[in-house]
Amino acid sequence: MPTDTQHQIALTLVPGVGSILIRQLISYCGSATDVFRSPLARLMKVPGIGEVTARAVLKPGVLSDAEQVMTRLAKLGAAALFYTDKAYPDRLKPLYDAPALLYFQGAANLNASRTLGLVGTRQATEYGRRITQEIIEAVVPYHVSIISGLAYGIDISAHRSSLANSLPTIGVMASGLDIIYPNVHQKTATDMLGQGGLLTESKPGTKPDAHLFPARNRIIAGLSDVVIVVEAAAKGGALITAEYANNYHREVFAVPGQLNQAFSAGCNKLIRENKAQIYTSPNDIIESLQWDTGSSQASPKNTLPALPVNMTDEESQVLALLRQSAELHIDELSWKSQIPMGRLASLLLTLEFQGFVRSLPGKKYAVVYV
Incomplete structure (x- = not known):
């Protein structure tokens, strides 16, 4: 019999059914398994699910496709994490556009107490790489999990510096777990599995098409307590990540750069438009998030002040x-x-x-x- 995980994967494979509709279906039916056991008439009563989509859910073949995905995940030693699972990232669960299902390979804790997203241009300068390394070395005492996108430039510098400093680092991918992009980062990606991991919402075999990268960027932003844009052009993926981070009420910092440098334009723009705080040193992050005061640690005290009788x-x-x-x-x-x-x-x-x-x-x- 198909497992609930197989049904969860199958839901993501139904044409026209995205994460929001999946949540609607689960809310009305109870579980992914119950969705596939529901008659057509019941599915058509779910808000946002018309007859075409309802018939697509019940169309034969989607469960066998999900079984093939599970087989490929098993070969990779990877897991499928549904949004109702305990291991699914808590930081993503409240977000309206969070993926209903994630694929994860590695050893990292996706619910680490402190997370930092580092993003920037693929054409990083020596200055940008040095700042990235400086940030990571400074946060080592705070046991921070580093999030980035495994791309050229700032991303790969962040991952490699994290590995060198024994910090967990998670690469969020626009492709399936079995397609490392760019391929030259294969060794780094493999090294990350023992100390961090790889995460994607794309099933195995998915190629990194252009439209998947902005969606990938929202996951980076959602997973991060703070996002730092190190170097960025006036337009590009790093600015998209910063925009998502602002929408998700995350802290955003940008590293200022020279006025005549193309890959400082994006950072300077974020600062000018008050979409990012200016980064001047690692202390900006540490003090802003109060990591130096241990605020993320549970208080040993457990007595609340006297509560008023008229509390709602x-x-x-x-x-x-x-x-x-x-x-x-x-x-x-x-x-x-x-x-x-x-x-x-x-x-x-x-x-x-x-x-x-x-x-x-x-x-x-x-x-x-x-």
Whole structure:
């Protein structure tokens, strides 16, 4: 009998069904297996699923295609991570456009306590490579997981420097796990498996077509607590990653460059348009995210200030969720509580004024203990 993982993979192979529709189907049917067991009439009642899409879901052959994917994953020693799985990255779960399914190969913890995205031009200068190395060497004491895209230039410099400094590093790919692009980075990609890993939403055998790279960039942004653009032209993938990071409420830094250098234009533009903070030294990142104060570590105290008797159910729910974690990003808090972002921001502000919650860098929140 097909497993639930096979059904989950099969959902991503149905033409016209993307991550948002997959979540709709799971919400109405209960599980991926239940989706394929549902009659046509029931599927057609799911919002966004018309008759054509419903028939495509039930079309014979998609399960056998998923079985072939599982066979290729087994040969690679890779795993398929559905958005409901515990191992799926928590940072991605609250994002409306996060992949419903990811393919992962490696040893890294996708839910590391601290993550840093490093991106930039494929035509990196010596200056850009030196800054990249400087950043990574500076964050070694903070046990940070480095995220990048395995591309030429800044990306590969970030991965190789991470390996040299024994930091976990994750390469987010636009292709399938079995197609390393560019191929000259095959050895680095292999070395990363024991210390980090490779991650993609593309099934094995997928070639790195141009339209897949912007989608790849959103995963880099979503996985990162902070994104640093080291060098970038006025247009390009690094700026797309920064745009996603801003949309996801991540911290964004850009390394300034000389005015007459083409691959400083993008960074200077981000700073000018207030889409990135200016990077001047590694301390900018460390202090902004309060890594030097150990804010990501759970507090040894566990007593809340006396709670008012008129606290609302939503306020109590938010406090309960925050007590379960050392800290939570506002997106994750909204997702877990199912409280709309606008109302949640107001609730958090009220709780902060009352002394129950404190705001942290990177749009994160934590409970105040006494």
